[in-house]
Amino acid sequence: xxxxxxxxxxxxxxEVQQKINDKVARLPRLFERLTAANVMIDLEHTESxxxxxxxxxxxxxxxxxxETSASVIAALDGTIHKVEQQLRRHKKKLKGHKxxxxxxxxxxxxxxxxxxxxxxxxxxxxxxxxxADFVSPDAIKAGMEADTKDGVIEEMVAALVAAxxxxxxxxxSILKAIKKREELGSTGIGRGVAVPHTKHPSVxxxxxxxxxxxxxxxxxxxxxxxxxxxxxxxxxxDRPSDHLRALENISRQLRDxxxxxxxxxxxxxxxxKKLLEEADNNQFVS
Amino acid sequence: MLFRSANMTQQTARxxxxxxxxxxxxxxxADLFVKLANQFESEVGLIKNGERVDGKSILAVLTLAAEKxxxxxxEATGHDAAVAINAxxxxxxxxxxxxxxxxxx
Numbered sequence: 328x329x330x331x332x333x334x335x336x337x338x339x340x341x342e343v344q345q346k347i348n349d350k351v352a353r354l355p356r357l358f359e360r361l362t363a364a365n366v367m368i369d370l371e372h373t374e375s376x377x378x379x380x381x382x383x384x385x386x387x388x389x390x391x392x393x394e395t396s397a398s399v400i401a402a403l404d405g406t407i408h409k410v411e412q413q414l415r416r417h418k419k420k421l422k423g424h425k426x427x428x429x430x431x432x433x434x435x436x437x438x439x440x441x442x443x444x445x446x447x448x449x450x451x452x453x454x455x456x457x458x459a460d461f462v463s464p465d466a467i468k469a470g471m472e473a474d475t476k477d478g479v480i481e482e483m484v485a486a487l488v489a490a491x492x493x494x495x496x497x498x499x500s501i502l503k504a505i506k507k508r509e510e511l512g513s514t515g516i517g518r519g520v521a522v523p524h525t526k527h528p529s530v531x532x533x534x535x536x537x538x539x540x541x542x543x544x545x546x547x548x549x550x551x552x553x554x555x556x557x558x559x560x561x562x563x564x565d566r567p568s569d570h571l572r573a574l575e576n577i578s579r580q581l582r583d584x585x586x587x588x589x590x591x592x593x594x595x596x597x598x599x600k601k602l603l604e605e606a607d608n609n610q611f612v613s
Numbered sequence: 614m615l616f617r618s619a620n621m622t623q624q625t626a627r628x629x630x631x632x633x634x635x636x637x638x639x640x641x642x643a644d645l646f647v648k649l650a651n652q653f654e655s656e657v658g659l660i661k662n663g664e665r666v667d668g669k670s671i672l673a674v675l676t677l678a679a680e681k682x683x684x685x686x687x688e689a690t691g692h693d694a695a696v697a698i699n700a701x702x703x704x705x706x707x708x709x710x711x712x713x714x715x716x717x718x
Binding site for chain 2: 581
């Protein structure tokens, strides 16, 4: 297995590099089909260096883990621990397939089929999520007609159905779940923004849409303001991290006054798409 | 940690906490945190990896994307800082109790 080590914002002594190399080089003991390991050490925060490790494996997506700690070696140990867990799970999965009588070839075929989706998820886990990662462009609504809380939720879910993002049969149950969530406390998080959402077993990845209301709707927001910007999210049951990252992205972008104002003023879907794209390209982040 | 000065009403208190609830600090826990923080006069901050955000703003708290296992520092400055820190720490360490009771999934 090839081991490569790179650093950002600083350099490491030969001694530490050797140590890293030695530790990483032991990984194939756990799982022999490793082809390469890339270790990236970020020394921007000297008191809390970050180590990322990316392991390439035959017939599977890359395994990636990151850890921050007080020292490079401590962070590396944490990272190795994480990636070892991923490798063990992967190994177990392969064995499981064999035990059910599937031939080896079918295992790798399956891995390739899910490659894109897994890779996408992996990317999402490792970077700040972008709107393009979760917003369904065909379901975006500008100039929403609804003027009540329930009406907004219904209009947006209908848009997701129309864009083939959720099945017609699941509509009722999804609507009910989103409304039930609102009863626990409004998702109107202030600044004229709301993030109605639910988990639902019918989806296998985070799906979302954006709706703009020109006049604003009373959404029982925390700050009492009417809501003009809606981000409706439906998440799978088992992926809380994607949901958190989507909320992170929405809240980070909306802290920018210009983006927030332009989005509220958008009158067409094309305008909304363009703004989301610009936000993804960091054109608003100061 | 608590820095107290006998003749001053301003004090800063800090406490390290770990997010324990499986879903992390999503909208509902963030809402609970912010609501509780706003009951105190002290300024409240949340710090993750050196990034400090306003603990009284839900938009700000959500930008942390704090998953289960994330270590955060709660910081409060004001005359009721110590009480605020205790209450907020308890909320986080309880796993945002209300969530368990009310979240069906």
